[in-house]
Amino acid sequence: MIEFKEITKEYAETTALKNISFKIKDGQIFGLIGHNGAGKSTTIKILVSILNQTTGEIYVDDQELAQYRKNIKPKIGYVADTPDTFLRLKANEYWELMGTAYEISDEQFEKRLTYYTELFEIDSNSEELIESFSHGMRQKTFLVGALLANPKIWVLDEPMTGLDPQATYDLKKLMREHAKNGNIVLFSTHNLEHAQELCDEIVILRKGEILYNGTIEELQAQNKNESLETIYLRIAGREADQRDRDIANHSEDGDL
Amino acid sequence: MCFDHIKALVEVDLLQSNRQMSNSNQANKLKKKNIYWRTFLQNVVILFVFVILYGSMIFNIPLANFPGVFTQAISFMVTFSILQLFQLIFTLFYDDTDLSTYLAMPFSIGELFTSKIATVIITSFAYFVSPFIFIVVLGQQTDTSLWFFIPIGLLSTVLIMVATVLGVFILLDLLNQWAFFRKHKKIFTILLYILLFGFVFYNVYGGSMDNTESGLNIVDEKINPLFVGFHQIFISGEKLNGWLKIGLWIFVSGLFLLTMLKWVIPHLYSENEEAPQKRKKKKEKAISTHLATSKWKVFLKYQFRQLQDTTLILQILFSKFYFPVIMMGPIFFGDLPIDLTILKQISYLWGAYLLIGISLAFVMISETSISGVIISFDKENYYYIQSLPISFRGYLKFKFYFAFILEWGISVLALLGVALYLKAPFIPTFLVLIGFTVMTYLLSLYYYMRDYKLLNLSWNNFNELMRRGVSQVVRILIQLVTVVVGILAIFGFIFWFVFVLEDTTRLLISVGITIGLIALAIGFYKYADIKFWSKFNE
Numbered sequence: 001m002i003e004f005k006e007i008t009k010e011y012a013e014t015t016a017l018k019n020i021s022f023k024i025k026d027g028q029i030f031g032l033i034g035h036n037g038a039g040k041s042t043t044i045k046i047l048v049s050i051l052n053q054t055t056g057e058i059y060v061d062d063q064e065l066a067q068y069r070k071n072i073k074p075k076i077g078y079v080a081d082t083p084d085t086f087l088r089l090k091a092n093e094y095w096e097l098m099g100t101a102y103e104i105s106d107e108q109f110e111k112r113l114t115y116y117t118e119l120f121e122i123d124s125n126s127e128e129l130i131e132s133f134s135h136g137m138r139q140k141t142f143l144v145g146a147l148l149a150n151p152k153i154w155v156l157d158e159p160m161t162g163l164d165p166q167a168t169y170d171l172k173k174l175m176r177e178h179a180k181n182g183n184i185v186l187f188s189t190h191n192l193e194h195a196q197e198l199c200d201e202i203v204i205l206r207k208g209e210i211l212y213n214g215t216i217e218e219l220q221a222q223n224k225n226e227s228l229e230t231i232y233l234r235i236a237g238r239e240a241d242q243r244d245r246d247i248a249n250h251s252e253d254g255d256l
Numbered sequence: 257m258c259f260d261h262i263k264a265l266v267e268v269d270l271l272q273s274n275r276q277m278s279n280s281n282q283a284n285k286l287k288k289k290n291i292y293w294r295t296f297l298q299n300v301v302i303l304f305v306f307v308i309l310y311g312s313m314i315f316n317i318p319l320a321n322f323p324g325v326f327t328q329a330i331s332f333m334v335t336f337s338i339l340q341l342f343q344l345i346f347t348l349f350y351d352d353t354d355l356s357t358y359l360a361m362p363f364s365i366g367e368l369f370t371s372k373i374a375t376v377i378i379t380s381f382a383y384f385v386s387p388f389i390f391i392v393v394l395g396q397q398t399d400t401s402l403w404f405f406i407p408i409g410l411l412s413t414v415l416i417m418v419a420t421v422l423g424v425f426i427l428l429d430l431l432n433q434w435a436f437f438r439k440h441k442k443i444f445t446i447l448l449y450i451l452l453f454g455f456v457f458y459n460v461y462g463g464s465m466d467n468t469e470s471g472l473n474i475v476d477e478k479i480n481p482l483f484v485g486f487h488q489i490f491i492s493g494e495k496l497n498g499w500l501k502i503g504l505w506i507f508v509s510g511l512f513l514l515t516m517l518k519w520v521i522p523h524l525y526s527e528n529e530e531a532p533q534k535r536k537k538k539k540e541k542a543i544s545t546h547l548a549t550s551k552w553k554v555f556l557k558y559q560f561r562q563l564q565d566t567t568l569i570l571q572i573l574f575s576k577f578y579f580p581v582i583m584m585g586p587i588f589f590g591d592l593p594i595d596l597t598i599l600k601q602i603s604y605l606w607g608a609y610l611l612i613g614i615s616l617a618f619v620m621i622s623e624t625s626i627s628g629v630i631i632s633f634d635k636e637n638y639y640y641i642q643s644l645p646i647s648f649r650g651y652l653k654f655k656f657y658f659a660f661i662l663e664w665g666i667s668v669l670a671l672l673g674v675a676l677y678l679k680a681p682f683i684p685t686f687l688v689l690i691g692f693t694v695m696t697y698l699l700s701l702y703y704y705m706r707d708y709k710l711l712n713l714s715w716n717n718f719n720e721l722m723r724r725g726v727s728q729v730v731r732i733l734i735q736l737v738t739v740v741v742g743i744l745a746i747f748g749f750i751f752w753f754v755f756v757l758e759d760t761t762r763l764l765i766s767v768g769i770t771i772g773l774i775a776l777a778i779g780f781y782k783y784a785d786i787k788f789w790s791k792f793n794e
Contacts, residue, residue, distance in 0.1 A: 048360040073362040085357040088275040089268060093288070100264040101361040129275070131714070 001025055002047070002153065002184060007056035009042055009208075016042040017053070018208045024186060024201070029179045031195040032188040034205035035236060040188040041081055043205070044157050047186070048078040060153070074102060077146035081157035081188070083138035087131035091122065091141045094130060095148060102149035109148065116144040119170055136162040143171065154178060156187040160194060172198060192228045206236045257366050265363065265371030269348065270295055270378070292378075299382035306333065306386045308736070319394045323487045324477035326394060330387045331480045334420055335452050337383030341424040342448060344379060346441070348372045349425075349524065350432050365525050376421060384420075388413040391486060398490045405490070412486050415505050422512035429520045446569055551646060552654065559658045562633045563626065568718050572626070572666060607766025608753035609684050610773060612746050613691025619742035620667050621699040622735065627659035628703035629721045635713045642793075649792035660700040664693060694773055698780050705788050 002024040009017040017039045024030045032040040045051040047058060049069055058065040060072045086094050099109045117123035120140040130138055139162045146154065154175070160168045175185045175198060189195055195202055196216055204212040212219055212235070216228055223231045233239060270291045286294060319326045349372060352358075358368055388409045395405020431437040437444055485501025488494040563569070622628065631638065631652070642648050668689060675685045710724045723731065753762060 045356070050356040050359045070362075070364060073360075076360070078360040080357065080360075085354040086268070086272070088272040093268070093271065097264055097268055098361070100260055101363060103258075103260075103362075 001059075001061060002186070003059040004043070004047075005057045005059065007043070007046065007053045007058065009039075009046065009051065010054040016208050017046075019056070020203075020205075020208070020210050021056075022203050022210065022213045024184055026184060027179055027182050028200040029175055029185045029187070029198050031199035031202040032186070032205060033190075033192070033195055033202055033232065034188075037207075038205040038236075039208040040205055041157055042208075044078075044155055044186070044188060048076055048155055049073060074149070075152045076155055077149055077151035077153070078155045079139070079142050079146045079157060079159055081161070083135065083142045083162075085142075088129060090127055090129055091133075092126040094141060095126075095145055098145040098148050102151070104149055108150075112148050112150065113144070116147055120144060120167055134162070136164060136167070139163055140167060147174070153184045153186065156185070158189060159187055160189070160191065192232060196228050204232065204236055206240065211235050257364060257370065261363055261367045262371045262374065265358075265367065266374050266378070267291060269372065269375040272354075273347075273375075273379070295378055298379075299385075302382035303385060305736075306382075306389075315393070318397055319390070319487075320398050320491060322476045323484055324479045326390060326487045327480035327483040328477045330390055330416075330483045330486070333383050333386040334416065334483075337380055337420055338424055339449060339452055340380050340383065341376065341421060342428065342445070344376055345421075345425055345428055346445075348375060350428065351441075355525075359525065365521075369521060369524065373421075377417070381417075384413050384417040387416050387483075387486070394487065394490050400490055408489065412502070415502070415509060416483075416486075419505060419509040419512060422509065422516055426512060426515055426520060429524075442564065442569075446573070450573065555651070555654060556658065559630070559655065562630070563662075568626070568629065572663075603759055604762040604766050605684070605753055606687050607762070607769040608749045609687035610691035610766075610769050611749045613688040613693070614695040614773070615742045615745045615749070616667075616671065616688070616692050617695035617699055619739050620670075621663065621696055621703070622738070623703050623706060623725065624722045625659075625700065625703060626663045627656065627700035628707050629718070630655055630659045631704070631707045632710075632712045632715060632721055635715070638711075638713055647794050649789055649794055652792055653789070656701070656704050659704065660697060663700060664696050667692070667696065691773065694777050698777060701780065701784055705784065708788070 004020055004022050007017055007020050008015065020039070020043070032043060034040050042051065046053050047065070049065070052066075060068075060075065063072060065072055086097075089097070095113055098104075099113075104112070114123070117126065120143065122137060122140050122144065125133070125137065125141075130141055133141065139159070143156075143159065146156075156175075159171060163171065172194070175187070179185050179200070187198075199216060201215050202212070202219075203210055219231060220226065220228070223234075267288050271286060271288065274286055274291060274294055317325055391409040391412050392405055395402075395409065431444065485498045485505065488498025489502065491498070634641070641651055671689065671692065672685075674680075675688075706725070712721060712724060715721055753765075757765065
């Protein structure tokens with residue numbers, strides 16, 4: 001289980017996350033949904049130790065992240081939203097790095113590498129530099145790297161961006177299987193169809209705050225069974241921005 | 257800490273940094289098994305340059321009597337190492353785009369730090385071998401026991417290396433706390449290089465007249481007090497002073513180490529992402545339907561912005577000011593008397609002046625000049641601009657003349673500075689500049705065409721453009737030879753014209769040179785028109 005407890009992330013001029021709390025149970029596919037700049041990537045980066053929160057704690061299997069980071073990191077496989085790292089490594093060199101980082105045995109490494117590279121159809125590109133790959137190919141390379149260790153928790157930041165339909169289908173299948181085996185998949189997405197199709201629970205973020213945390217079915221039931229897209233746009237889209245502006249203008253008038 | 261983790265991280269850093277400096281063919285050949293050998297060879301190249309610069313000095317000068325030479329040579333190499341370390345440490349520790357990915361992997365902070373320090377040492381150890389060589393030669397010349405000077409040489413080298421690496425690290429860390437530095441790090445890098453170039457220049461050419469050894473007529477250089485302790489420990493009567501100074505080095509290194517452990521390392525990886533910028537409310541502007549700015553003004557701004565690459569700017573400074581001045585400096589800025597008024601008494605020297613200008617162009621313009629890289633600088637924009645409703649040939653010509661005029665302007669400023677210092681007469685200076693201008697134009701055009709031939713639009717680092725066509729070793733050798741031959745040619749031409757030729761011969765040769773230069777200029781211009789510019793759409 002993963003628990004985010006009153007997480008705030010502040011910078012000098014902005015607050016990226018405002019006191020967010022939610023839990024992810026074992027066996028769940030959990031979706032983070034929100035606009036650009038809502039705080040999805042910040043949330044993910046705090047979980048995978050790229051950033052530190054300003055206040056709050058994160059627990060993974062009842063161990064506090066800051067205190068037990070060394071134990072928790074090997075449990076997490078992470079794929080970033082922008083696959084622009086290690087550009088001057090060849091794909092196989094990157095996978096070997098992941099194998100060493102996660103201390104995978106040679107036998108398991110070979111077996112899983114063969115399986116995933118054939119699945120995502122990048123086995124013939126293993127000797128090429130990552131910088132020569134298209135966005136989709138890079139995404140596949142980093143997905144393979146993250147899956148090699150078979151970590152309990154998959155943290156995927158917009159994983160389907162740039163993937164071809166076959167790869168998207170295969171990834172969704174893998175995500176379902178992984179969760180079905182009692183593991184956790186946390187992913188962020190702009191694609192509400194994917195969220196609707198995959199997620200057991202979601203969090204909708206807007207300007208660093210949680211607007212909704214629960215299942216999609218409950219959300220729809222509360223909103224006259226409208227589509228997720230319609231509900232999302234109303235609570236987090238342009239309509240919501242307009243409401244904010246109206247409220248702000250009304251307050252100014254009131255002050256006057 | 258896990259050794260396998262550290263080894264894997266070092267190999268990744270070495271692979272990536274070496275591939276960054278290679279073209280794609282060479283990059284593909286680099287593998288984990290040969291990366292250590294490749295790095296070793298790079299260090300050998302640095303040592304080779306050191307031997308070229310200091311080879312005769314090391315074995316022919318009794319270093320015991322020339323503490324200035326000894327200390328300046330070490331400070332020269334240490335200064336170069338600081339330049340290298342500044343870039344390397346900043347890139348590996350503060351500017352690593354892969355850092356966030358590393359942090360998400362199950363590596364500890366200690367493993368990350370250790371691997372990067374190891375990469376720094378492996379990449380730059382050649383700079384610190386030279387102090388070892390100097391100390392060993394000094395020890396041998398002072399008849400000190402082998403069992404003393406070899407270990408002392410090793411320890412001294414390690415001490416200098418540790419102090420230098422830690423000192424640069426702490427300086428960088430201090431600077432990196434400053435938001436202004438993070439925002440303008442390119443400018444700071446350039447300023448640092450200029451400062452260090454100036455330091456080297458001052459130390460090398462601000463020599464004193466002391467310690468002239470009779471019979472040898474060698475003048476010792478100004479003693480650098482930072483490194484004199486390493487000399488004094490071999491000299492009778494000065495050993496205690498020497499050890500005290502080395503003790504100071506040890507103390508300062510200890511302070512640096514403490515600062516690293518207590519302050520720098522703990523917060524090194526604590527926050528590694530810039531805060532998202534607050535969106536500022538833009539004032540609404542009435543949209544103008546009249547396009548006030550011409551496309552060429554926009555392209556001019558675009559070209560200037562493209563050139564804001566630190567390595568390119570440093571390369572320009574190096575080729576225009578530093579390298580020629582360091583090679584020419586002993587003559588012009590040393591104590592030898594230079595009296596150019598003699599040239600007024602000799603007629604028909606204009607051919608020599610033109611040749612000098614031509615030689616200077618060869619010294620200052622190379623394949624890494626602006627014109628030699630500016631097409632590749634466009635990257636993906638190169639294709640996009642072809643789709644615009646403008647003459648692509650016109651765009652490329654605009655680009656070429658932009659590069660040529662900028663390159664020529666910077667070079668002329670440097671040359672005018674030298675001319676003013678030497679109080680050179682107007683007409684010779686003017687003729688030198690004519691020869692320089694014509695040859696600069698031709699060379700710029702040649703390298704511009706070369707850039708198109710070796711077009712690389714997917715580069716990520718300027719070093720990749722610098723290494724097109726020839727290997728790094730060959731390129732360094734060509735540059736060295738070109739500069740040395742160019743400088744020698746300048747003095748050769750003056751000597752030949754002034755002391756060898758008669759008046760009539762001088763006149764004929766000057767006329768020949770002038771006609772030759774004009775013919776070359778017209779011929780190459782036509783050639784470029786037919787073979788190069790015609791390839792592009794009007």
